[in-house]
Amino acid sequence: MTQALLSSAYFGPIQWYQKLYRYDRVLVEAHDSFIKQTYRNRCLIAATSGTQALTVPVERNTADSGATAKCLMKDVRISDHGNWRRLHWNAIMSAYGESPFFEYYADDLRPFFEKRWTFLYDFNMETCATVCSLIGLEPRVEPTAEYVAADDPRLADTADFRDAIRPKHPLPDPDFRPQRYYQVFERKHGFTPNLSILDLLFNMGNESLLYL
DSSP: OEEEEEEOSSSBBHHHHHHHSSSSSEEESSSEEEHHHHHHHSSEEEEETTTEEEEEOBOOOGGGSSSEEEEEEGGOHHHHHHHGHHHHHHHHHHHHTTTTHHHHHHHHHHGGSSSSSSSSHHHHHHHHHHHHHHHHHOOEEEESOOOOTTOOOGTEEEEOOTTTTTTOOOOOOOTOOOOOOOOOOOOOOOOOOOOOOHHHHHHHHGGGGHHO
């Protein structure tokens, strides 16, 4: 049985979902230290002005410095600062309102921007479950029970992507070779690879699974 280890992700990038499709079992890290400016609370979409980052604000005491051992990912609380839910949904509607499948999936995704969630990890896991259901992906996804360092022998048979899949300075991943698909603003900005799974979903619909 093949197994992968991923960091938690907010509507993670296509590369992240590819691992859910290609591995028999995927563990999503719940016990690492929260790190800002990562996919843990950030996703990238293709907007009319170019790539746009949507960041879920977290309670300040969990993320005052880039990484803190005092706050595990599973304990990070979502903040209501700045009316972010409305801003994110409006940005998504603006970016994908004219995409082929936005109207088809909008009602399934809108509730994530209406309901209040306490913990970022739980929120991310629920968004993952919904997206998988929409694209017909049935992965075996489980939270980690404890933190295990990358060099620990217990991970000898596990593909560890926790530090490889990140928006800034990603590590090499020879198994991920982004292929072009239709994007709303491709004519304006060119094809943008490895955006949030939302980009693939709204543009490719039920063919998203074939892309993965």
